[in-house]
């Protein structure tokens with residue numbers, strides 16, 4: 101840090117915590133609960149944080165800075181206490197102050213519920229990005245939805261996932277500030293009227309059927325070093341003030357309550373699907389609601405310093421995090437034309453300069469389309485605008501380039517002319533945005549070549565890559581403090597800002613003394629995890645075993661079933677040969693399945709049942725254990741990742757856009773066992789092929805095999821171990837008294853064609869694990885690999901991703917805060 105911002109010492113900190121405990125929390129030292137102590141600590145932190153928030157916001161206003169507005173339906177923030185303390189440079193002070201009160205800071209941090217307003221990688225990426233933007237001193241706002249219930253809490257009952265509501269703000273949240281002065285009214289439904297104006301112009305007027313109120317909640321985002329504090333602004337829906345009080349007064353009390361409840365439904369709950377679209381009206385309304393609120397907010401701020409729209413595009417960048425916020429495009433067109441009186445072309449020029457779009461997946465089931473009839477009912481004016489954008493695009497761009505080619509027109513049209521007709525959000529994004537990016541090199545290449553080849557021909561300069569990253573402040577400094585201290589001791593204090601500085605650690609990779617320090621820390625992290633595993637699952641595991649971890653959403657393309665199949669094969673080898681030579685291994689899973697995704701839920705069940713049988717089989721001794729950690733979430737990831745020896749990144753090549761867990765695990769010294777997919781390819785480049793274990797079909801080989809005609813039965817009959825493991829699933833061996841309960845897994849891998857080539861990659865995966873086993877036995881070799889991994893992943897700092905966005909897409913300047 102350049103200069104200490106806060107000179108507060110531990111005595112002052114302690115006094116302030118006690119003061120807030122009494123005056124803000126209304127309790128006292130003798131009877132305060134941990135929760136109250138945690139709250140009092142947060143209020144103390146806020147005292148300092150708000151000062152920086154105010155000076156940042158005033159400076160941005162005064163300097164009239166260009167800013168990026170990150171539109172995202174998800175921000176997976178996790179907990180904020182430790183992170184805010186680290187970024188403010190107050191962690192140690194706070195820790196000591198609390199120690200004097202006989203309190204343990206880490207223990208108090210456990211009181212904070214996770215802010216789980218996201219499904220997985222996409223939402224967590226947004227959280228890392230706003231951390232990096234603040235850290236680097238860029239003016240930025242995050243805009244999203246203030247869900248009352250975040251991603252469901254997962255319970256495991258009898259091996260099966262059960263979804264329970266998540267209520268992260270049930271007892272209040274100290275980090276959010278309500279801003280009633282910035283509420284917005286958002287229209288919905290109704291019809292469009294054509295009117296003849298005083299200026300003799302015909303214009304369109306939307307006569308909405310309903311109006312909803314949007315209430316903003318601000319979460320301050322502290323950059324590391326606390327120079328800049330940006331804002332994450334999340335919108336909550338309420339019944340508007342136009343609320344029908346007449347109905348209310350005429351005895352319609354119950355009806356009016358129903359309207360109120362409907363309005364509040366909009367921001368009630370996060371949709372729990374990670375890569376499939378439910379196509380529900382409420383979801384479209386959620387998307388429109390937060391985009392319209394955010395655009396009005398941007399407009400309000402802009403108008404404080406401008407009287408026309410000439411400076412709009414130079415001042416405003418809007419990043420669309422996947423297609424979820426696409427409806428912001430026709431909404432900005434509508435505002436500029438219908439409400440501000442701009443001509444079509446002026447409005448369109450602004451939109452094409454302001455918007456850019458990030459694609460996060462190639463999976464066809466994730467590409468959002470909305471039935472035209474639904475769009476027309478909810479957003480009639482927006483549909484008209486989309487038709488006009490489409491007509492101009494097809495005529496001026498497509499027909500100009502491919503005259504008379506109706507096939508290409510059909511393919512590139514924003515409207516899918518099927519039955520029912522649908523609006524293709526991705527096409528609208530690509531047509532409008534000045535830049536479209538993928539999230540890892542290979543993914544960006546496939547976006548160009550496979551997903552949007554014609555668009556790429558039309559506008560080759562539009563497409564680019566920004567490889568994802570993760571913030572080393574949360575994913576190393578805060579979650580693995582012992583390793584962070586070792587790194588600081590070894591290379592100095594610069595690394596949390598410049599992760600490449602850790603390259604200097606590489607020269608100690610062969611040094612036995614350093615190896616010992618490094619591996620002692622890993623061992624200690626494993627011992628801490630052993631306790632968590634025992635507390636959460638009742639399972640005893642040994643920290644001497646290899647901790648092999650697969651943590652991510654459950655999806656067939658991520659292939660948790662490949663991991664499970666391999667575990668079953670190992671189990672069988674151990675049963676057939678009790679002396680089968682392998683280092684003890686603990687396979688640890690953490691994963692939520694979308695509630696409607698049957699096979700995914702069956703895989704969770706199978707992991708639990710197979711695990712139960714293996715963990716309780718005395719013949720296995722402790723050579724093999726399987727742990728399914730319930731309710732995987734950010735705060736659990738922070739405990740699992742520092743304890744990992746092996747990182748499972750085993751998606752079918754071509755399907756994982758990037759992955760970000762792969763980066764966090766490598767950063768904490770885990771060895772990747774992975775396919776050449778997503779960012780694994782770039783990780784392998786950075787750490788070297790010798791320091792990770794790559795296996796399996798490449799993207800080209802996957803395409804070839806699929807083109808040739810893949811038949812999973814060939815692998816079933818050719819490999820007796822695969823056959824035995826799959827046939828095992830037909831029996832009641834893992835589900836005593838209930839034969840066939842695990843059959844859906846076998847069916848997916850054989851009868852339904854094994855879409856993700858699990859069996860085709862099995863043999864290579866097995867070989868890769870044998871390599872892991874033999875590498876681990878060479879303690880010095882393993883330590884060296886682990887050190888090189890942690891020291892070589894500087895590229896995957898989200899600060900680097902942000903600088904890439906700045907240079908290629910946003911063109912922002914840093915802003916010094918007084």
Ligand code: Z2T
Pocket residue numbers: 219220221222223225373374375422460461466539568756757758759760778
């Ligand atoms: C998601 O987490 C991702 C992609 C999605 O496509 C949706 C969700 Cl919720 C619509 C993930 C990718 O699967 C992952 O590879 C990537 O690292 C992450 O987004 C961030 O880009």
